[in-house]
Amino acid sequence: MKKMFMIFGTGLLALSLAACGGESDQQADTPEGEATETDQQAPDSEEVAQDPQSVLDTENIPDVIATVNGEDINKDIYVASLEQQANLLLAQGIELESEEAAGYLEMLEEQLLQQIINERMIIQAADNEGIEATDEEIDAELDLITSQFESEEQLQETLDEQGVTMEELRADISDFVKRDKYVEAHTTAEEVSDEELQAAYDEMVEMAGEGSSELPAFEDYREELQAQLQSEKQQEQLSQIIEDLREESDITIHI
The missing domain is CATH 1.10.287 (Helix Hairpins)
Structure with a gap:
């Protein structure tokens, strides 16, 4: 199964897909701020003509990037995450071959890897506790993703381009519903004095x-x-x- 968009929950999953084929007004993180919003607008397509795949060195990444409790995590999710971050830089008009972009992406490599591992551990823990996602919950999250596109057909076209089936997308959504349920079950809403x-x-x-x-x-x-x-x-x-x-x-x- 090709899991490509499963790091930060279905909110980012929707953004990831929309960035590939839909319209999104979300803004990118700046290298200087590490996770702060920017007021910059995306430049015209004539100003940015770089392909992240031609800049990022992904060929030397092993097919399996990590093994967590016996479960292998393949490189697709990691590569897709790096490419997404590169696209966010492009949306700000930052050239990927620049020293600024290279430094930012290098810093993110370890961060993204650890986030992927953390998510997989939580989902495994949810499975171990028998936590499940209902069809209704999956449908609700899928509706949020679909709303990022002009039509369901456009979403399907984007999935086809990415080599992801609707069943695989629903499976990823299911994982994140279970992940959120696990976190909710193991945290409390503490009062602030x-x-x-x-x-x-x-x-x-x-x-x-x-x-x-x-x-x-x-x-x-x-x-x-x-x-x-x-x-x-x-x-x-x-x-x-x-x-x-x-x-x-x-x-x-x-x-």
Whole structure:
């Protein structure tokens, strides 16, 4: 089975497919910010005529990039992820042969590999606990992906171009539904205390320095700040889940 789009969940999966054949208004990460949004608009196609496949050295990547608890992960997902990141750079008008792009992509290689391994461990753990994805849940995620395209036919054309069947796409979606269910079952929505909110706001004021007068008042920013801190707490829990799974897992990296 050719799994190509299974790193960051179905949100990115939709973006990956849309970038190949649909229309998407999502924006790319900047090399300088590592995961921050950019306000740059994609340049005209005349300005960018590079092919990621001609720049990225993927021929020397082994067919199996890693083995996780006896399960091999083939190179397709890794190569597709690198190509996607290269396309995001192109969308910002950054030449792939530039030193900036080369440095960014080199930094991402290890990051992407570890993310792929982490996702596979979580999905395996979900399978071990008997967590399943219903047809209704898969259909709902598939509808989100289809909405990135002008029509279902365009989605099917894109899948055909990628050599991915609808059954394989549904299987990937199923994996991520199970992944999300596992994470939800093993994390809790921790409360954020008033003291934590105030401390976080005070830190923002201190960092802003002379520009602190432009910050919204604490009460006006309270709800947004609370959501941000809760997200950080959940991310800490996810990091702990991954750390625990890694201690229990047998991982061999072949790159």
